[in-house]
Amino acid sequence: MDARMGVKKGGKECNGYKLHIKVDAESKCVVKVITTPANVSDIEMMEPLVDENDRVVYADKGYVGEEERKKIEEKVKGKGGEIDIQIHERASRGHPLSEEAQQRNKERSKVRVRVEHVFGMIKHDWNYRIIRSVGLVRARGHMLLAVLAYNIKRSSLLFERRGKKCGRSVPAYG
Numbered sequence: 001m002d003a004r005m006g007v008k009k010g011g012k013e014c015n016g017y018k019l020h021i022k023v024d025a026e027s028k029c030v031v032k033v034i035t036t037p038a039n040v041s042d043i044e045m046m047e048p049l050v051d052e053n054d055r056v057v058y059a060d061k062g063y064v065g066e067e068e069r070k071k072i073e074e075k076v077k078g079k080g081g082e083i084d085i086q087i088h089e090r091a092s093r094g095h096p097l098s099e100e101a102q103q104r105n106k107e108r109s110k111v112r113v114r115v116e117h118v119f120g121m122i123k124h125d126w127n128y129r130i131i132r133s134v135g136l137v138r139a140r141g142h143m144l145l146a147v148l149a150y151n152i153k154r155s156s157l158l159f160e161r162r163g164k165k166c167g168r169s170v171p172a173y174g
Contacts, residue, residue, distance in 0.1 A: 014038065017131065017139040020045040021147065023115045025058075029154050030118055030147045035140040043068050052076050054083055058112045061090040088112070121153075122146050 018040065022032035032049055042060075050057055050072050057072070069085055076083040086108050089101045097105070122128050126149075131142045 017136065017143070018042075018045075019119075019143050019147075020049060021115065021118060022049045023118055025056075025111050025114055027154070027158060028114045028117060029151050029158075033144060033147050035136065035143050037136065047071050047075065050075065050083070052081055055081070056084045056086060058086045058108055058115075059088070060112065061088045086111075118147075118150055121150055 016038045018036050018038055020034040020036065020042070021030050023029065024031050034045055034048060036045060046057075046059060046068050052075065054076065069087075072085060073083060088105050088108055089097055091097045126146070128146050131139050133139055133142060
């Protein structure tokens with residue numbers, strides 16, 4: 001079995017897998033998916049999700065490793081590009097965030113919410129919280145199908161909106 005301990009839920013460690021995704025900020029469609037055992041750190045998965053065409057990366061507080069940030073910048077600069085990495089700032093015990101840091105986090109959240117929308121739909125709207133299969137390959141397959149279903153639903157919504165902008169009537173499915 002490939003599942004590993006690592007995800008803390010309610011103070012308990014759980015056995016399982018993690019879904020790491022890259023979402024297009026404009027369309028909200030998932031463009032890259034990586035499934036790992038739960039013990040793999042989010043920081044380790046940031047670099048494989050980013051490619052040389054990315055210009056801005058938004059991430060939550062789990063992706064704060066300075067070493068990973070440098071790897072990503074080198075990867076993109078090596079291909080002749082530049083990248084702006086926007087990571088939420090984290091408060092520490094006895095050191096709350098300043099007003100400026102809170103404002104920066106608020107601005108970053110406006111873009112980052114698009115990733116959370118994907119997880120929200122898959123986990124809460126579709127109640128897809130537990131994968132009942134053994135092995136990373138099967139878990140990856142389950143997660144890919146969930147992401148594919150999300151992208152199909154999102155694409156149909158985008159197609160419907162595009163038809164309305166053009167003055168055409170487009171049937172809605174869903």
